Amino acid sequence: MHEQVDGGFGAWYRRHRWWTDPVGMALLAIVMAALGFRGIWGPFSILPEPFSPWWSLVLALPACALALAKRRMPTTVLVLVTLLFVIDLLTVGGLGTLVVLLDVLWTAAFLAGPHGRRVLLGLLGASTILLFLAAWLFTDVRFPVAFLIGVQFGAIFGTDYWWAVAVSQAHELAELHRQRAEEAAAVAERDRVEAVQRERETMARELHDVVAGHVMAMAIRAEAALSMEPDRTTDRDALRAVRDAGLDAHGALRSMISVLRRGNGSLTPTPRWSDLAGIVQEAERTGLRIRFTAGELPDLGAGPEQAVVRIVREALTNCIRHASGAEVDITIEGDGAGVRVGVHSRGGVASAAAAHGDEGWGLQLLRERVGALGGEFSAGRVADGWSVEGRIPVEVRA
Structure with a gap:
């Protein structure tokens, strides 16, 4: 008092x-x-x-x-x-x-x-x-x-x-x-807002690249099975594919939740060159006819290598969604100071699941990733189908 x-x-x-x-x-x-x-x-x-x-x-x-x-x-x-x-x-x-x-x-x-x-x-x-x-x-x-x-x-x-x-x-x-x-x-608050925004953008990329892809694959395989006459073998194959995609999505979600709670680690395993074969095989099981060509490539480094794999995966996901049964040519080649990747599709029909797509977010995220590496990215319709291309510079190592 x-x-x-x-x-x-x-x-x-x-x-x-x-x-x-x-x-x-x-x-x-x-x-x-x-x-x-x-x-x-x-x-x-x-x-x-x-x-x-x-x-x-x-x-x-x-x-x-x-x-x-x-x-x-x-x-x-x-x-x-x-x-x-x-x-x-x-x-x-x-x-x-x-x-x-x-x-x-x-x-x-x-x-x-x-x-x-x-x-x-x-x-x-x-x-x-x-x-x-x-x-x-x-x-x-x-x-x-x-x-x-x-x-x-x-x-x-x-x-x-x-x-x-x-x-x-x-x-x-x-x-x-x-x-x-x-x-x-004020600077600390601005940094905090920017950090939150970066974290949200990272979450959006990971959700799109991993979880959304698996969920969409489940929908497409289920749609394919429903559009065919009942058959025990094909139905079990479709259910098995849906189960595998669901388990992959569940594992990715658990990984993201664990990282968010503990504040360290990687949200999802980063894609590597060794994952390309599995990505192509999974796309072929959905009905795509794929020709894959890869020339001699320099040591790309982690960033460019991940970008190449993400371009191929996103392009094939879009083909499954919008051009089911299409013919797809995948070409990856070095050009001295960088690496070029191209995915060109012809024919195919859109699946019913395409109506629930991401409105081009995947391509926009790819454009941002490639741009951050100093590369060039383009995607759009061509005379006989659809084309996705990217060029990523690679630092020459002695």
Whole structure:
């Protein structure tokens, strides 16, 4: 409860200090006058005889009133309060105007920019020297006393100035750190969003490349079996193919779920050159007539090799879906600085499962993969059917 009260009073004071500080200084000046403080700047006074300390309020209270506008007009208020302080210095010598001047100087130094602070520092130095010379040359004090007066003046006002500049720079440093923290948070949030997007894109690729392909193969084999006369042998072959595709899809899904839960590993086994034979055989079992030709190829590396296999697999999947029973030519050959892969189909008819296709996502994902490797990709209709082609650069290894 005590901490809450302190916090509440502190917040209230910060909101209202623009008027509580001047009021407090005015009360201080009244108390000092009541206690008889006057003539503290005796050597500079031009008044001929003793006077009442209450006369100090004639200068102190207007200075306190000017302090109400110190944050709105710091330079103007500083000049006017300085003038009142000089008059006080030459007359009653009270403490009220000194306290107000210190407060107004602190505010002006705190709010000033680098140039304004240099000007204030120069004026403080000049004022210190001027006060020392005035005490030495125009009063009856000796040189050591005049020097001490100058040192005291410089120490009091110099400390006030240094404190204001230190607090202002601390606030500026805190604001700079806050801005940098906000910028770092914005960058982190942007990186997080980009990471999430990349993860979603990876998931989309894996779901399309593995799971969607297996599920579509199940639908096509089931459709083929349903379109034929019942036959125990062919029906069991179709069921076996549907079972195998379902198990493959189930295994891929379990692998993806495991990776997502643990946060490491590969979502699905990456396709390799050795998988091509099985991909071609699976496509032939669906009724495609395939001629496969592969020339001498350099060491492709993991990325280009996977891209070649994915192009062949996606092209054959589209043939199964949209050109069942077609003739398909697959050609893979090196061309010096890269590898070319082409899949051309002729004839065939679309299956009923094609109506539930992926609307070209597979080809778009292939185009992105090949583009990321610096290659070229094209797919579209040709005079006698459909063509999918890709060229992937290969880094020559010594």
